[in-house]
Amino acid sequence: xxxxxxxxxxxxxxxxxxxxxCASPSRGxxxxxxxxxxxxLCHTPYSPSDxxxxxWAANLKRYGPRAGLSERQRDLVLDYLxxxxxxxxAFAAPGS
Numbered sequence: 001x002x003x004x005x006x007x008x009x010x011x012x013x014x015x016x017x018x019x020x021x022c023a024s025p026s027r028g029x030x031x032x033x034x035x036x037x038x039x040x041l042c043h044t045p046y047s048p049s050d051x052x053x054x055x056w057a058a059n060l061k062r063y064g065p066r067a068g069l070s071e072r073q074r075d076l077v078l079d080y081l082x083x084x085x086x087x088x089x090a091f092a093a094p095g096s
Contacts, residue, residue, distance in 0.1 A: 031080025038067040038077075048084035056081040 039045045057078060064074040
């Protein structure tokens with residue numbers, strides 16, 4: 001039981017920082033953490049560069065609710081995945 005509680009505490013505490021009103025150093029870091037923590041509950045996470053952004057958007061729409069992601073959290077994860085997707089250059093800021 002103690003092991004289960006310790007696991008749950010370690011899994012949940014980082015997500016508390018994503019609660020509305022909490023300061024966040026980086027949307028990308030938040031999205032990466034959510035992707036690693038939530039998506040790995042069901043499968044080994046894929047590399048973001050494995051798919052184009054459209055595939056990631058469709059997958060998040062379909063599986064985000066199953067992973068317990070709020071709309072805001074899905075947006076954070078999608079921002080992260082788009083920034084590192086196989087077509088990431090399409091989403092890069094001009095001049096970067």
